[in-house]
Amino acid sequence: MDLKSNHTPLLTDAAPITKSRLGVHSSLLPYSPTGAAFSPGLLLTIPRKKTGILEDVRSSGWLDAMKSSSPTAKKITKDINHGFASSDADSAYCTWLQKYPSALASFEKIANYAKGKRIALFLDYDGTLSPIVDNPDCAFMSESMRSAVKKVAELFPTAIISGRSRDKVYEFVGLTELYYAGSHGMDIIGPVRQSISDNNPNCIRSTNNKCKEVNLFQPAAEFLPMIDEVFRSLVECTNDIKGASVENNKFCVSVHYRNVDDKYWDIVGQRVVDILKDYPRLRLTHGRKVLEVRPVINWDKGKAVTFLLESLGLSNCDDVLPIYVGDDRTDEDAFKVLREGNRGYGILVASAPKESNAVYSLRDPLEVMEFLKSLAAWKSSLLKSLI
Numbered sequence: 001m002d003l004k005s006n007h008t009p010l011l012t013d014a015a016p017i018t019k020s021r022l023g024v025h026s027s028l029l030p031y032s033p034t035g036a037a038f039s040p041g042l043l044l045t046i047p048r049k050k051t052g053i054l055e056d057v058r059s060s061g062w063l064d065a066m067k068s069s070s071p072t073a074k075k076i077t078k079d080i081n082h083g084f085a086s087s088d089a090d091s092a093y094c095t096w097l098q099k100y101p102s103a104l105a106s107f108e109k110i111a112n113y114a115k116g117k118r119i120a121l122f123l124d125y126d127g128t129l130s131p132i133v134d135n136p137d138c139a140f141m142s143e144s145m146r147s148a149v150k151k152v153a154e155l156f157p158t159a160i161i162s163g164r165s166r167d168k169v170y171e172f173v174g175l176t177e178l179y180y181a182g183s184h185g186m187d188i189i190g191p192v193r194q195s196i197s198d199n200n201p202n203c204i205r206s207t208n209n210k211c212k213e214v215n216l217f218q219p220a221a222e223f224l225p226m227i228d229e230v231f232r233s234l235v236e237c238t239n240d241i242k243g244a245s246v247e248n249n250k251f252c253v254s255v256h257y258r259n260v261d262d263k264y265w266d267i268v269g270q271r272v273v274d275i276l277k278d279y280p281r282l283r284l285t286h287g288r289k290v291l292e293v294r295p296v297i298n299w300d301k302g303k304a305v306t307f308l309l310e311s312l313g314l315s316n317c318d319d320v321l322p323i324y325v326g327d328d329r330t331d332e333d334a335f336k337v338l339r340e341g342n343r344g345y346g347i348l349v350a351s352a353p354k355e356s357n358a359v360y361s362l363r364d365p366l367e368v369m370e371f372l373k374s375l376a377a378w379k380s381s382l383l384k385s386l387i
């Protein structure tokens with residue numbers, strides 16, 4: 001794995017806020033190269049125009065990105081009241097399914113392709129294993145989903161890669177059979193592999209909660225005090241906005257606006273932008289009604305998949321089939337790694353059409369559970385047939 005590469009990475013989700021858009025002097029732009037004081041090679045570089053002003057890699061403004069991260073309940077209700085929502089939406093979804101076929105309907109095809117291959121499974125948490133709910137602290141997964149995940153994890157190497165802190169996602173999932181990557185892959189517990197720890201200064205030997213030796217990889221370790229500080233500032237600057245909440249995800253911070261009246265979303269965005277003016281080493285990305293503040297390092301869920309495959313001794317093997325299931329923009333980085341490397345399948349969880357780097361789709365966490373059960377049943381019957 002190339003942790004030291006210096007090539008300019010592309011921003012795959014809504015790009016960070018550029019201050020020029022808000023009329024702020026370019027010297028305050030958040031991607032000052034003076035931020036390159038640590039983690040050489042992991043520092044994210046952003047394309048610049050000859051003028052020295054950051055190129056605006058986004059197609060729309062930050063408020064547009066906040067709005068598009070999921071439609072408001074009001075809009076859906078309005079469409080339904082006009083009576084055209086369901087049929088129009090259904091036919092749009094059916095058309096979209098031709099481009100991103102259902103992984104359940106295509107299960108036989110997937111299974112045929114997987115024959116003789118070793119599957120490695122990567123799962124996002126929110127919106128994939130648990131339904132999206134208003135209160136992020138209550139995004140529990142069902143017992144039936146837990147047992148489906150446990151079964152697949154007994155049959156295939158399985159990892160959860162979440163934007164949540166690793167501790168939080170472990171608290172939700174509670175299974176010891178898995179590997180966990182929190183903070184969008186910036187906090188990974190993976191199997192011990194000497195070549196990995198020898199080559200990565202941010203990788204140390206540790207023990208998991210079963211006292212088993214593991215590799216702990218935290219490429220953004222140096223950002224911890226900064227993240228704590230920005231978390232406190234974000235809590236303070238949003239505490240008068242009804243419904244806004246801030247979640248500390250250890251190496252990144254989520255500012256939730258799902259429960260904020262949409263006429264105040266711009267205030268949430270503006271306050272976050274204002275705080276980030278003092279943090280050129282932090283950037284902003286968008287999720288489902290959430291603004292994500294994270295370090296400017298060249299690391300994402302795609303890099304985490306590559307890292308875990310290497311740690312598992314499964315990279316550069318023709319007989320390995322990685323499958324990644326996720327619903328959010330940050331999962332696109334992982335889909336892209338699989339698609340570009342022609343290495344496996346991204347499966348997008350979406351109940352409405354959206355463009356993706358995934359190959360297949362599933363409608364919601366219930367379909368994810370069905371897919372996991374099908375995978376487990378298929379593998380178990382293959383194993384039985386060998387006895």
Ligand SMILES: O=P(O)(O)OC[C@H]1O[C@H](O[C@H]2O[C@H](CO)[C@@H](O)[C@H](O)[C@H]2O)[C@H](O)[C@@H](O)[C@@H]1O
Pocket residue numbers: 124125126127131132133134135136137139161162163164247249254256258287288289290292328330
């Ligand atoms: O990578 P993930 O596991 O998908 O985590 C991404 C974010 O998920 C959570 O927020 C989302 O789910 C919440 C609960 O359903 C919902 O209220 C929120 O609007 C969604 O954006 C989590 O709270 C964030 O910290 C994660 O970054």
